[in-house]
Amino acid sequence: MGERLISCVAHTRRAFGHPLLRDLISLALLALCLSGFSGHALAARVAVVLSDDSAPYQEVYQVVRAFLDDSGHEAVRINARGLTPASLKATRLAVAVGVLAADALSGLPNPPPILAVLVPRAWYLKTGRSQLTDNGNRLASAIYIDQPIERQAALIRLAFPAARRVGVLLSANQSGLLGELQAAMGTQGLVLTNAILAKDEQLITPLENVLSEADLLLALPDPVVFNRNTAQSILLTSYRYRDPVLGYSRSLTRAGALLSLHSSPAEIGRQTAEWVSNALLGSMTRLPAPAHPAYFSISINEQVARSLGFTLPPEAELEKRLGSIR
Known part of the structure; x- marks a missing residue:
């Protein structure tokens, strides 16, 4: 992005010789160049909290990490048993993989927005939603494990x-x-x-x-x-x-x-990564409504x-x- 921005301004400086005119047009084109990048998200830290170290949870994390690495964001793996408020410092979004991870996150004071994945729909509707959203005071959503x-x-x-x-x-x-x-x-x-x-x-x-x-x-x-x-x-x-x-x-x-x-853990991981990437676009974190697996x-x-x-x-x-x- 920086190389394109430098090229954009440099081209203007070469094209116009008069200093005042050159500077005015350079400022105008600089604003235009910057507007082209407004849809890109700033790099963010995403905490992926696993219920345990079993293979399905690890696979979800690996898929999410690979996707976010390519988009410039950072995915940090945390085990639910070792989760503390300090673990979530500077975290913009937390992904809870499994019910135990979701319970651990909801028990912390002031956690970031939470996306719970690989969780049963019945659990989310009965108790998970109220816990994760703090009865509507916090942003949360879910990707269910069960099929529609x-x-x-x-x-x-x-x-x-x-x-x-x-x-x-x-x-x-x-x-x-x-x-x-x-x-x-x-x-x-x-x-x-x-x-x-x-x-x-x-x-x-x-x-x-x-x-x-x-x-x-x-x-x-x-x-x-x-x-x-x-x-x-x-x-x-x-x-x-x-x-x-x-x-x-x-x-x-x-x-x-x-x-x-x-839906395999890899398929849930793919959908999770897509949701996380879209949630991090812009300055405000946004999550879709809870949904069944897309893949x-x-x-x-x-x-x-x-x-x-x-x-x-x-x-x-x-x-x-x-x-x-x-």
């Missing part, structure tokens, strides 16, 4: 054109999603069959009730329903009922879901598909067709 229900419904229609009834098992904490689920499925000509898991209720009976009526099971990132103790049992029971499972992570696909719709992938377990008698389009074709739906 409309995208999931569209994928069901693309992958399973003969399906009519979609089963879902929810905990009481997630029961507020029922209205959205029914509406999204309805737009694709699908009917929702569901069960709400009561507190301390055994999972198997409501699961079998849903599977006996459904053509497939939609798995949602509900930790009460899907966790390391229950996931394998749910997948095996669904397989026994010959109901395919639409999952929410590549690991679920490997474990036995027929296919999954998910996504589809993974298919071909062995499960063959065993259940399904022939699906290739992953890349499904991703392309799903990406074209607005």
Whole structure:
């Protein structure tokens, strides 16, 4: 930028010989030259706070850092356990990667604007938003880890054109999603069959009730329903009922879901970097409204598909067709 500015003024000084005229025109062109750079952001410090040192959180940081390095900003990695007010000195924007990082940031006095990523939508709407914004007194936003229900419904229609009834098992904490689920499925000509898991209720009976009526099971990132103790049992029971499972992570696909719709840490990192870069344009930090992932992938377990008698389009074709739906 400095070289262009020097060239701009130097050209003026060579072109006009009279000192007064030369100086007046140089000042005018200097203002014009400077106006060309008004859209560029000043270098800023961005604190990327990780919930822990696990690979997904590290991958988000690496993508954000690479992007910001190219744009002239500085990305600083901080572990949530070591976060202090001094860690955020001269920080213009903080990125919280995961719920623990978001909780750590919201507990500090006067933190900078916060962008929480890789966080569940249900958590953000129930408690995260009020914590991060200090009940509306601070700027904050989020990129959710879960996919929009409309995208999931569209994928069901693309992958399973003969399906009519979609089963879902929810905990009481997630029961507020029922209205959205029914509406999204309805737009694709699908009917929702569901069960709400009561507190301390055994999972198997409501699961079998849903599977006996459904053509497939939609798995949602509900930790009460899907966790390391229950996931394998749910997948095996669904397989026994010959109901395919639409999952929410590549690991679920490997474990036995027929296919999954998910966003990788790298894809979340890319969206995060784009949001951060745009937020730092100009002198005031601005963040979009909370949103679902913009970038996504589809993974298919071909062995499960063959065993259940399904022939699906290739992953890349499904991703392309799903990406074209607005």
